Amino acid sequence: MDTQTERKQTGLTTLLQSSERKQIAAAMAVLAAYLLPLFVLGEGAHIRVHDNLDSNLAWYKVLAESGQTFGSVEAIIPQIINGNLSRNAFGPELSGIVWLHAILPTMAAYSISQALTRILAFIGMYLLLKGHFITESRRHWIVVITALAFALTPFWPSGMLSTLGMPLALWAFLNIRSGDRRISSWIVLLLLPLYSSFVLGFFFFLASIGVFWLIDSLKQRKLNLRYLMAIATMTAAFLLVEYRLVYSFLFDDEPNxxxxxxxxxxxxxxxxxxxxxxxxxxxxxxxxxxxxxxxxxxxxxxxxxxxxxxxxxxxxxxxxxxxxxxxxxxxxxxxxxxxxxxxxxxxxxxxxxxxxxxxxxxxxxxxxxxxxxxxxxxxxxxxxxxxxxxxxxxxxxxxxxxxxxxxRNKPTVGEFYAKEQFTDIAEYIGEPKETYRVASIGLHPAIAQYNGFYTLDTYNNFYPLSYKYEFRKIIEKELAKNKTVRTYFDEWGGRCYLFTAELGKRYMFKKDSNAFLKNLELNIGQFKQMGGSYIFSSVPILNADENGLLLEKVFDSDESAWRIYLYKAV
Structure with a gap:
């Protein structure tokens, strides 16, 4: 090959590399613009409610304030369902998202988690495609644009890298499978469990990788032991991080x-x-x-x-x-x-x-x-x-x-958790929060939990079955009137809510709602027996006196999405 040809090829390579760097820079700019509202608006931002504001974000705050982040496998979270909720029902202390929320305010932690997850998603898909699927330099625009698109997908926030981290893990596994001895692949497999979930993604990924290892071994008629060791290493790392899950599965025999x-x-x-x-x-x-x-x-x-x-x-x-x-x-x-x-x-x-x-x-x-x-x-x-x-x-x-x-038509984070409004409610009640219990109608109990109230209701899918039965007695007549909520509660029960036949499976009645309850039938005796004192309702209860409830006060706030009717069990 003559010198002129070499120079042309070198120039072409340099041009391609320069073009790729510009493409990556443009992708990062798009990603930054996508994330910008979270960092600029803070609690004024609109984010997902389902399995996010109504649950996980409140759980992280409750856990951080409970003093049980490092609690034993027998520890409980006293703020929720009368201490019947195990510490093991919350995220493990080795999880990065738990620490973000323990150290930072909610929206700062959430925004950083979003940025971290999306950046690593981009890197993972970029490395995977470039290294194993689209290796031609002239097609790098496909690699960059696909990696960016993947990083922009509306993933479930508390899943972290449970799905968006899979390309990075697959890149590492394929490197090891091919005999690449770079330590970076092993580091990826050891670190990913710190920012992802085993049961919400990687159990299924590793099971699939195991199947491909088996097929590979049968096809090649040779065991790739380094590949198998990589699967075992990542699995062991996950089991170590999520030891609470392992303990609950193996040793907790109480029906839940x-x-x-x-x-x-x-x-x-x-x-x-x-x-x-x-x-x-x-x-x-x-x-x-x-x-x-x-x-x-x-x-x-x-x-x-x-x-x-x-x-x-x-x-x-x-x-x-x-x-x-x-x-x-x-x-x-x-x-x-x-x-x-x-x-x-x-x-x-x-x-x-x-x-x-x-x-x-x-x-x-x-x-x-x-x-x-x-x-x-x-x-x-x-x-x-x-x-x-x-x-x-x-x-x-x-x-x-x-x-x-x-x-955009849902409450902002600040409007959802309504800290100022619930501070007013706490001051009106005027008793230490740990001395009484509350439950909510027409809004998620996570809101009360986020604001430090001790709740009889909750959204968790791992709590004692005996508690579910006790709680059911409060809403037994309401469930009998509505098959949809009866099936929902009895055959799942993750939402241990004060369901009503009239409101059905709706949990968010904002202050501009015209809804109300006129035929409510709660077992307030059972509510009080379980320690219940107050009900936070986002709709008026027209027959409150028939249920042994006294309207104490109505709370409004400009910064809140709710109008809260405070009822006392008498």
Missing amino acids: SRDEYFHARLSFWHAIRLSVKNFFLGHTHVMTVHGLFIMAATFIALWFVFSKKVWNAEWKFLLLLGMNALLSVWYAFWFYRGWLPLTERFHFLDTFNFARFHFIRPMIIYIGFALALRILADTGIAWKRAGIVLAAGQLVLLLGFNDEFIY
Whole structure:
């Protein structure tokens, strides 16, 4: 090779590297803009309520203030359900998100967690695609844009890197599988458990990696022991971090609310419909927003693969598409009533949600998207441009899914927790909070918990079944009048709420609501027997006196989303 040719190749390489750096810088700028509202608005920001404001964010604060962050496996959280809630029901003390919320105010911790998760999601997908799926320098724009899109997906916040960290873990595993001896891969496998959840993502990822190891071993007729050791190492790290979960599973034999979770109830055709829905729309806890542009790119690429008969060359793309479909079917049919004979015999099939194998789908969908874009780009300049348009469309769509847009009609964080309003309530009651118990109607008990009140109600899916039965006596007549809430409470019970027949499964009645209760039938004697003194209601109770309730005062506040009617049990 002559000197002039070498110079041209060196110049081209430098140009490509410079272009890639500019692309990465642009991606980071987009990511920063996406995160900016959280850091600028703070408690004025709009964020997800379901499985977030109504639960996890309050739990972190309660745990931090309970003094039980390092509590023993026998420790309890006295602020919730009369001390019947185990410390083990909260996040482990080795979890990074627990420490963020212990050290920082809620929104500072939340914003940093969002930034950390999305940046690592970008890095993980970038390394995975560049190292193992799209290695051509001229296709690095696909790597960067796919990594950015993946990092912008509206993941479940308290899941941290449980799903968005999977590409980084897969990158490490594939490195080790190929014989790469870099220590960075092992460091990734050891550190990821500190900022992710085993049961909410990585159990299913590691189980799948184990299956691929087995298939690999059978195909190669040779055991890759370093690969197997990597799986064992990460699994051991997770079990160490989540030792409380291990203890509860192995040694806590007291019946708990999970024991009455019955999932197998769908008909065959309902499960088929759910399979299709999940394939195209995904799931709330692992939202991928892939039903429009990604699906368009996928089906166009699939048409090219079959029309050009290049399925041998594109086997990775086809494999991922097949896995995507299979996981959707698995998710839906986990709820098929045909499982009943097995769930009745093997109870753990009810208490552990094996449907969550579909939590692997975000990674699979976005790797498949990258491969689809590469197929389009390889087909010709016109289809490359079409791929760029589809990729740009996906980014715009994801930017539109920013919490500040999606939840703009929900209360802000400050309006939701209404600290000033609940401080006024506490001052009006005028007693130490630990000396009385409260419950809520028409709003989440997490709000009272966040503000330091001791509650009889809660949202947790791991508490004693005996407490559920005692609490049920308070709302027994209301459940009898409404089959929907009766089934919801009796066959799950994670929301141990003061359900009413008139309000049903609605938990958020803002102060502009015209709702009210006129036929309420609570067992206030049982409420008082359990230590209950006050009810915080976001709607007026017209027959309060018939229930042994006295309206003490109505609390309004400009900074609150609620109008709180304070009722005292008399």
